[in-house]
Amino acid sequence: GAVVSQHPSWVICKSGTSVKIECRSLDFQATTMFWYRQFPKQSLMLMATSNEGSKATYEQGVEKDKFLINHASLTLSTLTVTSAHPEDSSFYICSVRVGKSSYNEQFFGPGTRLTVL
Amino acid sequence: GENVEQHPSTLSVQEGDSAVIKCTYSDSASNYFPWYKQELGKRPQLIIDIRSNVGEKKDQRIAVTLNKTAKHFSLHITETQPEDSAVYFCAAKTGEYGNKLVFGAGTILRVKS
Numbered sequence: 001g002a003v004v005s006q007h008p009s010w011v012i013c014k015s016g017t018s019v020k021i022e023c024r025s026l027d028f029q030a031t032t033m034f035w036y037r038q039f040p041k042q043s044l045m046l047m048a049t050s051n052e053g054s055k056a057t058y059e060q061g062v063e064k065d066k067f068l069i070n071h072a073s074l075t076l077s078t079l080t081v082t083s084a085h086p087e088d089s090s091f092y093i094c095s096v097r098v099g100k101s102s103y104n105e106q107f108f109g110p111g112t113r114l115t116v117l
Numbered sequence: 118g119e120n121v122e123q124h125p126s127t128l129s130v131q132e133g134d135s136a137v138i139k140c141t142y143s144d145s146a147s148n149y150f151p152w153y154k155q156e157l158g159k160r161p162q163l164i165i166d167i168r169s170n171v172g173e174k175k176d177q178r179i180a181v182t183l184n185k186t187a188k189h190f191s192l193h194i195t196e197t198q199p200e201d202s203a204v205y206f207c208a209a210k211t212g213e214y215g216n217k218l219v220f221g222a223g224t225i226l227r228v229k230s
Contacts, residue, residue, distance in 0.1 A: 032216070043206060043220045044161065093160060097216075105151065106218060108160040 002028040002096045006109035013084055014117055020080045021112045023094030029074035030096040034106065035067075038091040050077040050094075084116040119144040119211040123221030130197050132230045140207035140221050141189040149210035150183060150190045151218070154203045161206060165192070197228045 003026040013019050023033055033050040048069055049057040056069035068080040081088055091113050095106040120143040130136050142150075148169040153161035167174045167181045167190065174181050178197075183190040194201055207221040 034218070043222045046217060046219070049216055091158075095218075105163055105166065108162075110160050111158075113158075 002026075002030070002098050002107040004094065004096050004107050004109040006092075006094060006112050008112060009110060010113040010115075012115045012117065015085055016083055018080055018082045019084055019114060020078055021092055021094075021114075023077045023079070023096075023109050025075045025096045028096060028098060030077075030098075031074065032097050033071060033077040034095045034097070035069065035077075035079050036093045036095065038093060038111075040091075044093065047079075081114065084114070086116045089114055089116045119147060119209055119217070119219040121207060121209050121219050121221040123207050123224060125224060126222065127225045127227070129227045129229060132197060132199060132228055134197055136192075136194045136197050136201070136226055136228075138192045138205055138207070138224045138226075139189060140191070140209075141187075142209040142219075143188065144209065144211045145185075145188065147209040147211040150181070151208050151210075152179075152181060152192050153206045153208065153220075155206060155223075156203045164205075194226075197226075199228050199230045202226055202228045 005024045007022045031052045035047045036044040037047050038044045046059050047062045050069050050071040052071045058064045071077040091111050093111040094109045097106045123140045151166035152164050154164045155161045165179050165181050167183050178195045180193040204223045206223050208218045
């Protein structure tokens with residue numbers, strides 16, 4: 001399966017600042033990556049689908065101007081939380097889908113825990 | 118859009134007993150149903166999956182069944198062990214080109230020794 005890394009693993013920032021989270025596919029070229037958010041004791045919610053070389057597709061209710069996604073290469077997608085607020089504190093997880101078939105497994109990164117003070 | 122419901126929210130079993138977690142989905146176009154195990158603070162790990170053209174799949178102590186007509190699928194864990202304790206999520210893959218994974222709310226499984 002694909003090996004997916006995220007950086008940083010955790011970050012604490014002040015309210016109003018921006019935070020960038022990186023998602024890397026270490027052994028696979030991913031044309032599509034996914035960004036999820038998981039609040040404590042809740043399920044994973046898809047935020048957006050990141051497509052290499054094109055604009056990301058955001059889920060309903062997710063502000064694209066607040067959560068900036070850049071998928072500049074086949075191995076790297078970044079999520080920038082702009083003007084972060086305490087309610088943005090969450091566990092952010094990316095995933096990579098191996099192959100184009102809808103049957104193909106998604107491999108998840110280790111997640112980034114964001115705490116906004 | 119797709120909606121996945123998962124029950125129960127918590128499940129406590131005695132070591133050695135079986136555990137069953139059930140999910141229902143709403144989109145008849147969904148064709149792929151993975152189950153994930155997530156330990157606290159860690160990434161979800163795929164434990165088993167099933168495609169819509171299959172009714173049952175088994176991997177050692179873990180099995181999944183799918184009823185397309187009723188639009189529900191279930192996870193069965195036999196001979197549970199303390200290390201099975203975790204949060205389990207079901208999911209359904211839907212959307213254009215089958216891109217989107219929609220997750221259930223999760224089940225906290227506690228295996229008591």
